[in-house]
Amino acid sequence: MNAKTAELGETAIEEANIINFDPGLLAFENLHRFVMLDIVENPHFKWLQSLDNPEVTFLLVDPFTVKNDYSVDLSAEVREKLDIEAAEDVIIYTIVTVPASGLKDATTNLVGPLVFNWRKKVARQIICEGNIIKYPLMKQ
Amino acid sequence: MLVLTRKIDEGIVIGDNITIRVIAVEGNKVKLGIIADKDISIVREEILEAVKNENLSAGHIDGSILNWSIIPPSEQK
Numbered sequence: 482m483n484a485k486t487a488e489l490g491e492t493a494i495e496e497a498n499i500i501n502f503d504p505g506l507l508a509f510e511n512l513h514r515f516v517m518l519d520i521v522e523n524p525h526f527k528w529l530q531s532l533d534n535p536e537v538t539f540l541l542v543d544p545f546t547v548k549n550d551y552s553v554d555l556s557a558e559v560r561e562k563l564d565i566e567a568a569e570d571v572i573i574y575t576i577v578t579v580p581a582s583g584l585k586d587a588t589t590n591l592v593g594p595l596v597f598n599w600r601k602k603v604a605r606q607i608i609c610e611g612n613i614i615k616y617p618l619m620k621q
Numbered sequence: 622m623l624v625l626t627r628k629i630d631e632g633i634v635i636g637d638n639i640t641i642r643v644i645a646v647e648g649n650k651v652k653l654g655i656i657a658d659k660d661i662s663i664v665r666e667e668i669l670e671a672v673k674n675e676n677l678s679a680g681h682i683d684g685s686i687l688n689w690s691i692i693p694p695s696e697q698k
Contacts, residue, residue, distance in 0.1 A: 506676050
């Protein structure tokens, strides 16, 4: 299928690469289908593009490279809803907020990580209380 | 919104499987006990709102301020 994207214009997407968020991310509950794209310059980051609304894009980061003692507790509820059978199925990313001043002031949201079942191509945002919602990417 | 008055140790039952009980009241703080199945997620409302707001400010990122190249889906490994 072809999909409109914010950065690449109209582009071909393989069905097998579509990730389903059911329910959608908080505040974006009506958007369910996304693709995750690699970024050439930095493999720790990913680009998450909504296929339901081309204007909606998120920058994701591997939170464990940002804060090496970060941990996410996957409840029985989350494991069941994402059909997680093995630890290898799971990939975790957090959303990056980039202010107008640029990446040097960017933060990532450690309270609301995205949990992906990579094998099943399903994901959801979970809440991990007790973390920092604007955790700086760069050490000041 | 339904508003009910409860005393300490009294509770309310929501549906078949959720019970919320008032454990203690200290000044303007109320301690609640919640009995629910493990598959019911329970989150403080303001934390949910904070994540929602953070998603909104993150969800329309402009790739040009990053100056990075995104690999098209057809070339993804």
